[in-house]
Amino acid sequence: MRRLVLAATALALPLAALAAGVSTTTALLNRVPALPHDAPAAYAQWIDKNGDLTQGPAYAGLEADIKTAEMAPMAQQNAAMNSIMQKYSTPQGQAELAHMTMAQKMEVARQMQAAQMGGAMTGGAVSDSDGALIRKMQPSDAVIRIRTKMADIAARLGAIEQQWAGEDAKLATARDAALAKLPICKGEAGEPSMLSIKGVMLDYAGKRIALAVGQLPKYQALANEKRALVAEETKSADDAWAAYQHLQSPMLRNQMHGLVAGSVANAANDVAALLGIVEAGSKRAAQAVAQKKGYEAQYKDAKGC
Numbered sequence: 638m639r640r641l642v643l644a645a646t647a648l649a650l651p652l653a654a655l656a657a658g659v660s661t662t663t664a665l666l667n668r669v670p671a672l673p674h675d676a677p678a679a680y681a682q683w684i685d686k687n688g689d690l691t692q693g694p695a696y697a698g699l700e701a702d703i704k705t706a707e708m709a710p711m712a713q714q715n716a717a718m719n720s721i722m723q724k725y726s727t728p729q730g731q732a733e734l735a736h737m738t739m740a741q742k743m744e745v746a747r748q749m750q751a752a753q754m755g756g757a758m759t760g761g762a763v764s765d766s767d768g769a770l771i772r773k774m775q776p777s778d779a780v781i782r783i784r785t786k787m788a789d790i791a792a793r794l795g796a797i798e799q800q801w802a803g804e805d806a807k808l809a810t811a812r813d814a815a816l817a818k819l820p821i822c823k824g825e826a827g828e829p830s831m832l833s834i835k836g837v838m839l840d841y842a843g844k845r846i847a848l849a850v851g852q853l854p855k856y857q858a859l860a861n862e863k864r865a866l867v868a869e870e871t872k873s874a875d876d877a878w879a880a881y882q883h884l885q886s887p888m889l890r891n892q893m894h895g896l897v898a899g900s901v902a903n904a905a906n907d908v909a910a911l912l913g914i915v916e917a918g919s920k921r922a923a924q925a926v927a928q929k930k931g932y933e934a935q936y937k938d939a940k941g942c
Contacts, residue, residue, distance in 0.1 A: 661878075662871040662904040665706055666864070668699055669912050672857040672919060676849045679922035688931050690923055696916055700909065707905040767889055773880040774897050780873045783866040787907060790863050794914060797855050801921065804848055812841035822942035835936035842929035849922035856918030863914060867907045874904035 673679040683690040692700070763771070815837045819829035881897045884890045 661875045662706060662901060662908055663868070663875050665699070665703055665905065665908045666867055666871050666911070668702075669860075669864070669908065670695070670915060672853050672860060672915055673922065675853070676846045676922040676926045679849070679853070679919040680926035682919050683923045683927075685923075685927050685930070688927050690920060690927060692916075696912070699912060703905050703909050703912070707902045709901070763889065764885060767884055767886050770880040770884055771889065771893060774877040774893055774900075776896075776900065777873055780870050783869055787863060787866055787910070790859055790866075790914075791910070794856075794859055794917070797852070797859070798917065798921075801848070801852050804852075805845065808841055808844055808848065812837060815841070824942075830942045831936060831939035832941040835932070835939040838932045838936065839929065842925070842932055845925040846922075846929060849925045853918055853922055856914055860911060860914045860918075863907075863911045867904070867911055870907055871904045874900040877901075 673682060682693045682695065684693055816829070816834065819833045819837065821827055822830050877897050877900050881890070881893060884893065
C-alpha cells in the first residue's frame with residue numbers, strides 16, 4: 638500500500654490548484670501584456686541582479702498559472718482516484734487497510750482502477766446530448782490551419798532577433814573604433830582618461846537603448862498577429878473542455894479525455910509562446926538599460942587626465 642501514499646503526495650499540488658479554480662486558456666491569454674512602450678518600461682518588468690535579469694513577478698506568476706492550466710485536465714481525471722488514495726494515506730486509513738481481508742483490499746484496488754479509467758467501461762448507445770457534446774470537442778478546421786500560421790510567426794521572430802543582434806554588433810564595432818581614437822593622457826600609463834572612456838561607453842549605451850525602442854514595435858506586431866490566432870484556439874479549447882464536463886457517459890468521458898486534454902494543453906502552450914514573444918522583446922530592451930546602468934556604476938568616479 639506504500640504506492641497509495643506516494644501517489645497521493647504526487648497529485649496533491651495540481652489537485653489543490655484545480656480545487657482553487659483554474660483559469661480558462663482564454664483568461665490566461667487576456668493576461669498576456671503588450672510590449673512595453675520603451676526600454677525603461679521594459680527594464681521595470683525585470684529584476685536586475687548586477688546586470689543579470691530575471692523575471693519580474695508579473696511574468697513569473699503568469700507562467701506558473703499557464704503550467705497549472707496545462708496540468709488541470711489530467712489532475713481532474715485523477716480526482717476520484719486521488720480521493721481514494723488520500724483516504725488510505727491517513728493513519729486511520731492505514732489502520733483500516735491493515736485489518737482488511739484480501740478480498741476487501743482487492744475491492745479498493747478495483748475502485749482505484751475504475752476511477753483512473755473514468756468510470757465503469759460499459760457499452761451502450763450514445764445519447765443525443767452526449768453526441769452533440771462530442772461534436773463540440775472535435776478540433777475545428779480553423780484551429781488546424783492556424784497552427785501552420787503560428788509556425789511561420791516563430792520563424793519571423795528568429796529573423797527579427799537576428800537583425801537586432803546584427804545592429805548591436807555594428808554599434809559595438811563603432812564604439813570600439815571611437816575608443817581607439819580617444820586622445821592619450823600624458824604620462825606613464827599611455828592610455829585615454831577614464832572620463833573620456835566613460836563618455837564613449839555611455840554614448841553607445843544610449844544608442845543601444847534607442848535601437849531597442851525602434852525594435853520593440855516589431856515584436857508588438859508579431860505579438861498582435863499571434864494573439865489573434867491564439868484567441869481562436871483558446872476559445873475552441875475552452876469550449877471543448879466545457880462540453881467535456883457535461884458528458885454523461887463514463888465510457889465517453891474516458892475516450893474523449895485525451896483529445897480534450899490535448900486541446901487545452903496545446904492552447905496553453907501557445908499562450909506561453911505569445912508570452913515568450915513579449916518577454917523576448919522586453920528582456921532585450923531591458924538589457925540595454927541594465928548595461929547603461931552598469932557603465933554608470935563602473936565609471937562613477939572616472940577622472941580626466
